[in-house]
Amino acid sequence: MQKKQNLTILVGIIALTTVTRLDSVMAPSIVKIQQSFPHADPTQVESIASIGDVASMIASFIFGFLLTKMTYKQAATIGLSLLAAGGLLPLFIHQSVSQLIFFALVVGLGSGAITTVLPSLSAAFYQGNRRSNQFGLNVALEDGFAMVWIVVGGFLASISWVQNYLVYLITLVALLLALLFVPNVKPSDHSATTSKQDQANHWWLIISLILISFFVEVLVAVMSNKMALYLNQYQIGGPSTAGQALLFVRAASIVAGVLISFYRKALGNYLLAAGFVSIVLGASLFLSVHTFWSSALGAFLIGSGGSVALITIPFLLSNLASATVYPIVMGSFSALTSLGFAFSAWFFKYTAPLFSSNSLTGTFIAMIVVSVLIILVLVISNLQKRATPAN
Structure with a gap:
């Protein structure tokens, strides 16, 4: 029973690692976006690939506090829903740079939520060396998937900058896996973290x-x-x-x-x-x-x-x-x-x-x-x- 629970939690964690680095996946398309909107401020266009970091920073603070009141599944679902919305809606709504910036902000909010949930979830269900190894596995998977999405995004960008957003389809897969495998418990309900110290x-x-x-x-x-x-x-x-x-x-x-x-x-x-x-x-x-x-x-x-x-x-x-x-x-x-x-x-x-x-x-x-x-x-x-x- 314990092995089965550990496996399901691991699947949920891996699902989250697939999408943590999606906030900069549009970088290969910046030049083509500028060409599509020649009168737009170049700095604004460049911010499509970078403004997500600002939103991610804000979301990290917010979800750090929200996660004390909600379950891992609820927080992960909100984060993944934001990622999916911000990444996939531009496939249909892309008439201005302002719209793309707004969606990049939404993606950043989702990314910030996931990067807060992921380590908290890993710390809650693993102890000692196993916990340290899990943190290492998370980073390896995050950067491994990031390399894949950069290659895929670059290929799609060569076709059309709009098609570049198709990379965000992976968020729907991650959302489904999170709904199935991320535990619906609060951090205070089940945790392997240490008790209060001095x-x-x-x-x-x-x-x-x-x-x-x-x-x-x-x-x-x-x-x-x-x-x-x-x-x-x-x-x-x-x-x-x-x-x-x-x-x-x-x-x-x-x-x-x-x-x-x-x-x-x-x-x-x-x-x-x-x-x-x-x-x-x-x-x-x-x-x-x-x-x-x-x-x-x-x-x-x-x-x-x-x-x-x-x-x-x-x-x-x-x-x-x-x-x-x-x-x-x-x-x-x-x-x-x-x-x-x-x-x-x-x-x-x-x-x-x-x-x-x-x-x-x-x-x-x-x-x-x-x-x-x-x-x-x-x-x-x-x-x-x-x-x-x-x-």
Whole structure:
């Protein structure tokens, strides 16, 4: 009976992982949308692929609190319904850029809901190493599916930007699976998360970990903005080459998700610090060697470090938060990581000039400096060990 329940919950979790990265699936169609609406503001058109991050951040906060009052199934159903509506209605309603922006906002709201439900559900039904492994599996599946949707979306976009929205048909499949397999219980009804701990220590550790996750996204997201510029500056390749190199960031997430159990055993309480060491090595590679394969390896190292951190931090937070608090904590985590992604370009716009007049060189040096500072904080404070319960 227990095995059957675990299997049904796993199917529900996998259904949610298929759609968590759909909010940026329209990126391949931005140029064609601009061509279809030549008088539209280019910034508005570009926001179709990015405004979902803002909505996702808001939804993460909202659903973090709502999930304390509703069941996992109810929250997942609302999130998936928003994703389906925002992604599929543009197939029929697409007379203006404003309409497309509105639907992108709806998609972002749905995405924010799912990214809050998913880790809360995983933490509620798994314990110990199994929970950590599940978080790793979630990230691997999320990025694996994201790569599939990027390829499918690019193919559909080559036919028509309207057809690109057909990718969102997968939300209907996920919605059906969620209705069948996501448990209809509240976080407080069934949870494997820890009981309430000492409040001062508890909240200090939670806030510290969430702030670190914010900087993880700031550091990793800059790759999306700088890769094409980097390859162009060193005459390595064009936009298509940049896309190939950036795939190594996604691949790193899949590898990290699959091997997280091995990483935990090998690195123990220094796993988080090792993630930032990986980012330092990747950024150093970009500074010292200028070839496609060194760029791909650098992207892989930076992606690996970021993924290890974003798998480990939710696991550590689940050790610190009670069943009723954890959804709010994870809502804050999802919101801050979304903010980190959106804030990344601005952060390096102002920090890179502090280290070099060359913006690319300054960016990678700033990545190294921030990572080293976080490594020192982690090692000196022994933060990961303090957030890990004794066996």
